[in-house]
Structures are given as C-alpha cells and as structure tokens.
Amino acid sequence: MPTSPVPTPVVPAPHSVRPRPDPGLEINVAVMLLPIFISLRSFSTQLSLLLLLLLAVVLFAAKPKQNYSIQPGPLVLVLAASLMVLVRPEPTINLIFFAILAVIIYRTVTSIRAKTIISSLIDGAGLYLIINVIAYAAGIRSPVGADRIVSSLEFGGFTRIIFPLSPSLDSVPAIASVYVAAIAFLMLQSGTIRRLFRLACVAAAVIILALSAARSSIIVAALLPSIALLFPATTRWLAQASTLIASVFPLVFPAVSAMVASLIQPLVEMIPGRDNRIADTISLSSRDYIWRRAFEYWQNYVIDLPDQLFGFGQAGQLESGVWTVYGKALSVVVRDPQKATLHNSFLQQLFDGGLVGWLALTIGILWASVRLSRKRQEWGAECAAAILAVCALMFSAITTVSVSPGFSHQLTFWFLFALVGVACQTPISRVDKDRKRPALDLAT
16 A cells, blocks of 8 residues: 655755844844933923833834733832922922833833843943034033033033033933943944944943043943952842942941042042042042031931921922032032032932932832842843943942932933833743633632
C-alpha cells in the first residue's frame, strides 16, 4: 500500500529571520518628547498645556503591546505629598498641570515597558540639553532671568548662564548632572546613530555645566558615575542613602559642615568662575544661614498643630512668613525676596506640606529606591541608570527645591515622579491572566 510522503518542513531563509529587539533598546517618542513639552512652560503656559494634552491623547489612543500592572505604594505617597501642597492656599494652574502629567505618567507606566521608559526618558533629557545649548547660541534667553539681579551672577568676572528652557538658575544644570550620571550605563547600547546622539548630549551637558558653574551639579556629574562604575555593588543602596541624606541634610549639616567642606573643597577649587574660598564651601554659599534661621522660625512661630502637620501649601515660605528671617540676605540676588525659596527640597516641603507631607515625600522616594535596587538583575543597565538618576536628583535636592512638589513646574520634579512611577511597574504575564478566575466561579 503506497504511503504518502512526509512533508518536508519549510525552513525560512536566514535573511528572513529577524530577532526581536530588546524592548529596553526601543525608544518611545512620546516619552522622549515629554521633557521638552514640560519645559516649554517657561515661555508659554498655553503651548505647553496644549502639547501635553495632545501627548495624553496619543498615549491613550495607542494600543499597547502589553499591559502592565503597578504596585502603587510609592507613587501614592508622592502623589499625596504633592496634592496636599498644590490645593492650598488655593488651586492654581500648577494643579492643572499636575493632574495632566500625573495621568500621562500613569498611562506610560501601565502601557510601556520600564526599560523603554527609562531609556526614552533619559534620551529626552539629552535632547532637552541640546535644545538649550542651541537656543542659547541663537540668542534666546530665559524669561526667569529678569527675576534675578544681574550683578549677583558675577563671580570673579564670570557670569553664570541661565539657559532658555529653565525655570530657575540651577534647573538645567541639575538635568545635565542627571544625564551624565545615568548615561554612563547606557552609552554602550547598540546602534551607531544612538551612540552619536548620546555623545552629542554629553557634550551639551558639559557645556551647560561649565557655563552655569553649578558646583553641586558638576560634583555630582563627576562622582556618581565614577563610584557606580568602580563599585557596582553600591547601586544596591546608593539611592536609598541619597534620599535619607537629602531629607535631613539641613538639620545635620551644621555638625558635619567642616568635614563635608574638606571632602569637596579640592573639587570645588577646580571649578572656574566661582568663589572657591573654603568659607564659602563650609556655608554652601550661605545656605547654612537660611536653614538655621528657618529651623529657628519653625520652633518659635509655627506653633499651631495643623500648620505643623500639613504646612502652609504652595509658597510655604511666604504663607508662613519664614522668608522674613532670611529674605533680606537674598535681596542682592533676587528682585523679590518673598519668592526666595528655602534652598532645600525637603525643608521646603516641611513648610509647604508639614511633617506629614515631608514624611510622605521621603518615604515615597525611599520606597521607590528600594524597588529599583531589587530590579537590577531584571532590568539591567536601564535600572542602574534609573538608580543613578534618582541619586543625582537627590543630591540636587540638597541645595535647591528641584524636587519639591510646590515647585512642580520644574522638570526635575517630573523626572523624579516618572522614575517613582517606573519603580512601581509589575509585568502581567499571559499565564497569570489565564490563572485568574472570576469571583463568581470561586463562589460556586
């Protein structure tokens, strides 16, 4: 009896077999554009708002390759720490921006893989730096420059530059330090065009750090990647330690100021254009005076329990009156001393959100840092980059209000908020979906 021949399996030609790219190497354009759209608020609130709304529409209209669940604990705490500030003393445009951006980040974290979010966000920061350098070279200036007294920017004949897409003097340098610290782990990813783009971003970051002469940002950009590359095990705890240090730094600094100054003075003396005397380093450019007077004011004048627990809301330095004890000293720097901040993100949050707001912000960031440290093996280089980005943001928070929710118009705050959201992501596998049974079945 004749037998039918066994069909020969068809083997595809080698050129038709295309390996699936690592999702961590993908770039999401919407996420990459997010820093630019946020920073345009420095020039036009309406334009920034419109672009963010369009970005939200695009993100919700796009069909995700996979849905992701989140364990939202850290995100909820940072959200609560922010809302208790932004709704008082009365809601402003900041609250509208916050709501839109919070929705965008939630959608991003639940529809895009974490590795892709991290690499896209960091590349977006690099693009932001390039645009700042090009815009400044083209003669475009930041509107916030008018709030400062020009002579105050002179240090030995050197004028510190405020770059165009910047809501403050130190905002763009802070992003530059974040980029340099984070990109150290991503520079060797495949793709010639990507590497060339990132080298251009590093060059822009170096230009920004040099022209802004932001000492803390320069030191962070130099030290963080060096420590992490030489001692990789430090990424297990570096973000957590940075968060704890930043959260209590103004309180403990008087006791350790001499030691800190002796450690960083050699680096400070290498930075051109600034007052590099040891006395200025010990005082962190008179920040110790602001912090000391602020704590004295808190102890003597913030005596009502609701104010102690929940603070005074947006511009807490003005609503509480604490600006009166240090504002005169800053009148040579800013035109309106009432707007002068407390020059530390967590101390600012203490006056804006009280002890509850300070605690929620600190625990939220600390919790997210722990989550990131546990995902180092799973997320690889992208996770290390995210950890160093958090560290850089925490060190910038020591001397500025870069991550204070009351100043959420700054890109640094949203960079941190996005990283906290990423730390909350948990994949949903199809196997897990199949194993789930409706509540009705369980009851029968």
